[in-house]
Amino acid sequence: MKEYSIGEVAKLFQISIRTLHHYDAIGLLIPTIRAESGYRFYTEQNLDSLKNILIYRALGISLQRIKVLLAQQPETQIDMLREQKRLVDEHIERLKKIQQQLEQTLSKGDLMMKKNEFSIIEGFDPDKYEQEVVASWGDTDAYKESSRRTKSYSKSDWQRCHQQRDDLNGEMVQLLRNGESAVGEQAINVAEKMRQHICTWYYQCSPAMHAQLAEMYVADDRFTDAYESLNPGLAAFVSQAIKNNLNRVN
Amino acid sequence: MKEYSIGEVAKLFQISIRTLHHYDAIGLLIPTIRAESGYRFYTEQNLDSLKNILIYRALGISLQRIKVLLAQQPETQIDMLREQKRLVDEHIERLKKIQQQLEQTLSKGDLMMKKNEFSIIEGFDPDKYEQEVVASWGDTDAYKESSRRTKSYSKSDWQRCHQQRDDLNGEMVQLLRNGESAVGEQAINVAEKMRQHICTWYYQCSPAMHAQLAEMYVADDRFTDAYESLNPGLAAFVSQAIKNNLNRVN
DNA sequence: ATTGACTCTGACGTTACGTTAGGCATTAAG
DNA sequence: CTTAATGCCTAACGTAACGTCAGAGTCAAT
Structure with missing residues (x-):
């Protein structure tokens, strides 16, 4: 298990050092090892990731989407x-x-x-993807990042995204029906998965931000209705779980 | 023969107005008609050009190359x-x-x-084209533009370019052998074509600049040798013709 | 201790436009 | 004939995926 310097990697894969710098900068491929000097060193695993990245790139997939894909x-x-x-x-x-x-x-x-x-x-226009997420939470930085990201999502990206969301909601419903506590281990775990779902698909969402969102789930009718229609009491349950996820972290 | 407003053209071809603005800006498709108001109006011919441009574009040809192609x-x-x-x-x-x-x-x-x-x-690297033109005429603006342009030339672009150059030289040789005058109509016409050759393939070359180049043809051994090897006296002949092309313009 | 190869972090350049922003022009409605 | 509602203009900054310096620190060898 050797580590490779950036120059070695560049030669191995026939790409430029700048490209590797770029992938590091955008968080697509962050070398595991960073010497004190600042030098980057890539592990075998890093090389595997890079291999896949280059394959996807060759297929014409954008780096943004590759990032999501690999996650x-x-x-x-x-x-x-x-x-x-x-x-x-x-x-x-x-x-x-x-x-x-x-x-x-x-x-x-x-x-x-x-x-x-x-x-x-x-008929040559690159597929126009629906701009769905009509984010109702104002004009924050998070919103900007979100809409920037979601721009590049394809129809099936959205399908996957919604599928995941629905699955998570389903888990919550199960817990609620099984009489589990909203502050219990399981509920909190799902809450954390919900947060990561947001991180993956929309924007960097800290537990604290997530808690704020949870506030909205019970305050905003549109959210409340959506949750309540799945199962009565779900809105409050989820909201509770999320806020407790924050407590656990701190 | 109707003219079309920029918006109409955009709808017809399913492209954005900005794209047309862009093509205008880079001189790829300059609408024939410009109203006093500044409004662009496109003729049927313009539409034909646009059609070809879009075809080439769909083939993945860069706008720079399309420009050369259409010329x-x-x-x-x-x-x-x-x-x-x-x-x-x-x-x-x-x-x-x-x-x-x-x-x-x-x-x-x-x-x-x-x-x-x-x-x-x-083996996925986009074709590396040879950097041939080792321009020996210093670090001027013209040189910069030239190397910027020639970067995107393919092997066959270079073939065409050199073919054209050789043809022009051939014409000059003919004139010289036929005993035509270097300041005569025909020689000057070829000189002008030589200038345009430079404009097309390398950089904007005014008659005045061209005349300066002509100076170099007789001063610099490398150029002189190249011309003289084609036909003794050719260097001076071409140089004369070019300088007289300047005189004609002024 | 010095040289040469390697690497680092900015930071600006590139292509083919997208996207406002601010301001006239033209056309349709009242 | 004035007022909207469009349509169009220029200018200028933003984007993706790097390329291309510049200036400076690091590493290995002499």
Whole structure:
């Protein structure tokens, strides 16, 4: 188990040192070891991560999305890969059409393509993703980061996100129905998972911020209604659990 | 023959107004008509250009290269398209390999690809183009622009560029051999074409700058040798013609 | 102890636009 | 004919994923 200097890594993977600096800066690949001198040293695990990062990058996935992807569970990763495969498929199809277009153009020696042939290009806009999260909590920094991040989410990203959220809510419902305490170990654990869900998908959310959010869950009708419709008393239960998660941390 | 407002064009082609502004700014597509109000109006011809621009763009060609491409003669354009087709082919091949990779990975359910399988990605560096033009004329603005531009030239761009240059030199040789005058109409016309060649491929070169260059053609051994090897007396002949092209302009 | 290779942190440059911001122009409605 | 409501203008900063210095500290070898 050797560690590699940044220059070695760069040569091994045929990338620039600057790229590694960049990945460090955006938190995509933070080398495990940092010497006192400031020198970065990469472990074998780091190299494995880098390998995957470069694969995803080669597939045209943005670094932002790669970050989310790598944070995901392996099974979810497979789902994402499956979708990515579909995207690559489509990309190939488009290119093939362009290829045909080029062949025709060349064989006819006619540089000007007719208007109807142009239709191939028209539907070329990169997928527009729905801007769902109509964050009702004002114009804070968190909101800015959130909307910046969520911009790049695809439809299936959202599906995964909502799936996770629903699962967590489901866990809470179970606990509530089983008569568990909102301040008990289990509830607090789920509360923590909820916080991490926010960190992963939206913005850096400290336990304290999360507690503030919890306040809103009981204060704001829209949230309360959503929770109560799942199970009466859930809003208060979740809110309690979250606030206690804060206490545990401190 | 109607003219279209910028908004109409944007809707027609499914692009943003900003994009059109941008293409105007970089001189890629300058609308023929500009109202006194400053409003842009696009003619049918403009739309044709735009159509081609978008096609090239869809092929992944940079705006810089598109600019050069469109400035080219139709036959040269066909050559470029042919090469472009090859590039798209390669791109498709690469994607197919990635596709296979993904399939394997998915079927094995193994997220970690082995090191030897990784080789697919390694040769992934975007083509490195030779930095040929070792411009010996110092560190001027022109040099900066030149090296900035030539960076994005592909091997075949360089071929075309040199082909054109050789052709122009050939024309000069013919004139010289035919006993034409270096200050005659024909020589001066070729001189002007030489200047435009520089404008197209390297940097904005005014007749005055060109004349300065001409000075160098006779002063600098390397240039002189190159010209003289084509035909004795050619260096002085070309130099004369260029300087007289300046006189004609003023 | 000094040289040369390696690395560090800024910080600005690049491409192809997106995104306001502030201000005229044009057109439709009253 | 005035007032909105659009449409368009320029200017200028923001974005992604790095490239490219510049100035300075670090490491290994001589």
